[in-house]
Amino acid sequence: MRLIGILVLILGVALAGGALYYSKQYFAAFEARNQGPQGPAMAKVVVAKIPLSYGQELEPSALNVIDWPKASVPAGTFDAVEALVDSSGQQKRFVLRAMEPGEPILQAKITGFGQEAGMAMRLADGKRAYSLPIDAVSGVAGFLAPGDRVDIILTESRGEQLASRVILQDILVIAVDQSQTKDRASPRVGRTATVEVDSRQAQILALAQQVGRLSLTLRGLNESETAGTGEGDASKPVSLDDLIGRAEKPKVVDTGTDIRVRKGTAVETTRIE
Template sequence: MRSVFGLVLIAGLALAGFAVYMVQGRMAVYQSALAEERAGRNEVATVPVFVATRTLAYGERLTAEDVRAVDWPMNAVPEGAFVDANVLFPEDQRDPRYVRRAMEKDEPLMAIKITEPGEEVGVISRLERGMRAFAISVDVASGVSGFLRPGDHVDVYWTGDVDDSRGEVTKLIQTRIKLIAVDQSASKDETETRIARTVTVAVNPQQVAALAQAQSTGQLTLSLVGFDDETIAEAIEIDQRMLLGLPEEAPQQVRQDQPMPEERVCTIRTRRGAEVANIVIPCTN
């Protein structure tokens, strides 16, 4: 009985050893094939490329929270893409960048889609919080002969008729409002003098209403303010009498010694038998 048990044990050990041998052989073959496959495969080199973390609209200010770096195949990096954070946001440059072309989430940032630091994308980037853009029609006279440039400050005068005997009146209605565009140009670097048809100013909503009312009821004239002139013009209003130095007309007064006009009495004469009587009636003329 013991001999049979021993033979079974020896046979089991032999089978287990054979199984281990087969497994080791197969593992060796698998590892060899894996090593050959890795040796024959070319590893793809990547480079960090900055993409948008959200949808970016035209005119938005670009911040560090709006971008993130992702691994991008080096042989497929789009032309103009940003691969260096110091190039995208220079440490020595505090001026912001703006979105020039709308971008979707995870879309690579490229130089053509955003402005240079400090470069303005257009009128929308010049509007501060709470301000609105308003266009004023001008000509060679009211537009200071074409010397207006985006970034200048102007005073606005209104000329029109008022409901009294003074005739036309010219009044200063807005002081030191900022120009943000001349015609369709918002560039400050233009040096050529040109006669504009419209200028766009940055004003608050109350000023928008005032300028709209003034432009629809009279003529607006712009007066250029000096570059470093911080003075605020006083309230100015000139009518024709003040312009020509004519005295004010004194209001007509009734003299105390002037007799009051007699009240008119209208009558008709009627006969009653032998008597003639005068009857008072309303006057018709």
């Protein structure tokens, strides 16, 4: 009898342990189903809290830290405000590119510690800033703004003819007068447009300014084509004859040869065709 009682006790303990184990498994699976699928891994990213404009000092009150999907964090972001702002206030940083609220703060859009937001900071590698005089007509009636892209047209006199042609295409405007920020709400006619060009393009503009008048034409936002072909070829010069439909005067080519024969003090000329 004692042996039977011991066996019954062991069996009861085993059954109780098994019931407890399977109960835990059941409730764990139940909780997992209620929680649903796990979300993506997140990372901390510093973003703009308010609209930031070019040249504005970067301050802690203008920044915010949010969770961002780790797999899509842009290169050059910051994970803490302390990495952006000098706690002592001695080394300031400034905005190089305008940013909207919620936009990540990127290294390329701000200056380094203690650096000013000058024009040179905005130029791409190998580029130069070149300024052109503009007016209400050549400057697109005041609607030209930094960040726009333009074609540059040269109008010049060729003898008795006027001709114009596109000398540079898809050129970035980086400033109008001393303003390097867009202000579409109140367009104004500027006197100078500063464009971003390479060294050769700067030489072309310098020469073109000496031989004729330069005008700017505003390109569309999604336009990326340059010179085409055929009648619409942007690189093909357009003359006054083209506008009024007048045929160009044929050039007279002199194919004859004059032979001069000196006889004493007299000179006799004979023309051979």
